Amino acid sequence: MTTEEQKMTLHHDLKVLETESLDSGFHWLRLNPPSWSWQPGQFLMLRPREWSSDPFLPRPLSIADLDGEALSLFWHVVGKGTRKMTHLRSGDRVRVWGPLGRGFYFEPHMPVLLLAGGMGLAPFIGLIRHHPHPENLELIFGHREDLSSYPLAELSKRILTWSLQDRTPKDLAKLEKAMKVKIQGYSGDGRVLACGPRPFLSMVSRLSRENGARTQVCMETPMACGHGVCLGCSVPGAGGRTYQACVDGPVFSAEELALDQE
Amino acid sequence: MEQTVALGGLTLKNPVLTASGTFGYGTEASAFGDVRFLGGIVVKGLSLEARPGNPGGRIAETPCGMLNSIGLENIGAGRFVREFLPRLPWQETPVVANIYAGDYDEFAELAAYLADQEGIAGLEVNISCPNVRAGGARFGQDPDMAAKACAAVREKAGDKPVILKLSPNVTDVTEIARAVEDAGADAVSLINTLSGMAVDIRTRRPVLGSVIGGLSGPAIKPVALQAVYRVCREVNIPVVGLGGITSAEDALEFILVGARAVQVGSASFADPQLPFSLVSRLEELCEELGIESWEEFRGRIETE
Structure with a gap:
């Protein structure tokens, strides 16, 4: 085009x-x-x-x-x-x-771990439905509401999924442990793609840094214009930089941002 | 109807400009329309050095409008001139640089640099920023400070028109308007945003990281209209009206109370095509209402 x-x-x-x-x-x-x-x-x-x-x-x-x-x-x-x-x-x-904005980068042959927190599932729905090699995908899904609110049943027919309800501090510790194990597993040739609330992405960023995984995070921020003119959707980057989620993201490599230092 | 208007030495092919802070550096909205059709563009406020802006929440939607506290984030005048200005069709559409500074010397230096650029048609001076030397008092809230900032810019701006952008957060906006007219302003534009705040009773926190921000959008249109109406009766320099314009009808309202031109601001967030569609719609509306020239319509509000 x-x-x-x-x-x-x-x-x-x-x-x-x-x-x-x-x-x-x-x-x-x-x-x-x-x-x-x-x-x-x-x-x-x-x-x-x-x-x-x-x-x-x-x-x-x-x-x-x-x-x-x-x-x-x-x-x-x-x-x-x-x-x-x-x-x-x-x-x-x-x-x-x-x-x-900028979407996730991955190639069909790469082993990809998807990490979704709540509504962070949204960008992965089409990815999972249309991926030519669904056997290369695996999803960990942390959710607050009941599973029936999300299209998990459909997605589980295509790829391996792990759903963990995340309501209490104990749940959160369990989710963190599960993500840590999986992130370690994908730290070689794999890629980790994550989307969810800010604390969720902070945790993913920290686990990725600690385990040397190549991770991309998709940011959710309020926006007024969506095309780079209002400067309302700024996100803090590493080294004191400021990014705009709408045009520089919403997908960033975890190292570009300073989420785990927040 | 002939849409051309004269604005303090500039000739605009129509009275529609974009408002600073809502149109980036002029190139971002190219997917939504052609800048060459606009009367002019006013780019994001520029300072001498780049600024990172405010941390935390920067925008909040409010009834019929929005609050922002961007904190004057910008790439600095030098980078704008090198990276964006060459890509703008400044030969065909006047590019006005909005500027702000922390003291008079900085205003003068910035004005000298930008006025020297061929592609910059004029300067719009944001006097809503705090004067760092005067303990953070705002230039735009004191007639003497506003006049001094205006004079500092005017002296260095050569043959480029200087437009003072006035804040509504004052007791009497006409007093500031008269002060900057006396200090040599070629035009004034108003209104900048109204001070506002939003809070969250559940988190017990302000929605904006900086607590207080600026309100814009249709909610402020009546405030803007009265300010423009009053200033138009007090000064002899052209007035640019802005504040909550979302349609050609709104634009004509500002012109009816005396504005020479108008700026489209946060409404272009709700519809990025608006500045462009407004140009043609305004022309149609003039035909519909039988307006034969701007001179015949501008400021002809009948209050008796």
Whole structure:
């Protein structure tokens, strides 16, 4: 695709094909698919057409999956915008711009360990569904809500998954231990890809450094613009640098950031 | 209708500019529209040296708007001139550099450097930043300090127009406007963000890392409109209106109360195409309303 064509296709007005609500405030939105080439870890900005001034800002969302059938988004209600998004119905129109940012880097032949904390599962859904060698993938999933809120059953049919509920300090210690063992196992030729809340990624970064693993982390931050102009999504980098999650990330190598020193 | 407007020595092909801090260094939004169609662009505030900005939460959505506390993060004037300016179509669309400094000497040095660049059409002076030498008092909140900052920049800016960007966080914005007019400002732009705050009752913490930030978006439009209206009646230099503009209708409201041009700010976060679509929509709207020239419409609000 030429730069000119990419420019033409960044901004879209898409039709809602289907919505689905799960337990505990989890939702799926399936949109008429744009013809993007994308990488897991990339995101989009979404703003329903009917929003006027409140909520004011678009919402950044990981691309959970995109194929010829649909552009799929998966989110958890955390505030006004994500709640209002649940009112969308099939036939409604949303403005979307993307794919934005830098996604995960991996090659199909590499052994890859996926580490997801809660909604951090979102960018891995499409990755797992479309990976040509699913036997090279393994997932550890730390989650607070019941497993039925996540598409784990489907993903477990394709790859090896380990789910650990993470609600108490004791759970957390168990999750840390499991991740440590696995990260050690992938520290040679393997790659570790992680997405989840900040404390989760801090833990992954520390374990990766201690065990010499090559790890990429996908950051979740509030964003206003998604394309590098508002400077609202800064994340602290190693050596006092500041990165913008939207254009420098949201996927970073763990060494680029200073998460485990926070 | 002929859309061209004159702004303190600049000729803009239409009255639509981008607001500083919402359009990066001018190249980032190229996927959403062609900068050459805009009346002008005002780039992210520049300082002499690069600044890292504030740590912690920098943005928070609020009803019909948002708070920000970016902390004036920027790459420094030198890097902007070397890396971004050559990529901007400055021959066709005026590029205005927004600048800020911690004291008068720094303002003068920055103005001299940037005014010397062929690609920079004018300077917009952010006087909402604290004066480090004066114990952190804000230039924009004191008429004497505002006038001195203006004079420092004006003296070094050569033939480039100097626009003073005024803060609404003052008792009487017209007093500051008059002070900078007397100090040689070629135009004023207003309003900068309103001071604001958001807190989280569950974590018992402020949402912004810096506690207090600046409010922008449609929530502040009525405040901006009255400030522009009042300043337009008090000064003879052109006024650039901004604050919560999200449509061509909003832009015309500012022009009706006297603004020469307008800036689109945080609304381009909600719709990155807005600055570009607003240009053509404004032209259509002028036709619809039977406006024959800017002179016939600008400032012609009937209050009797």
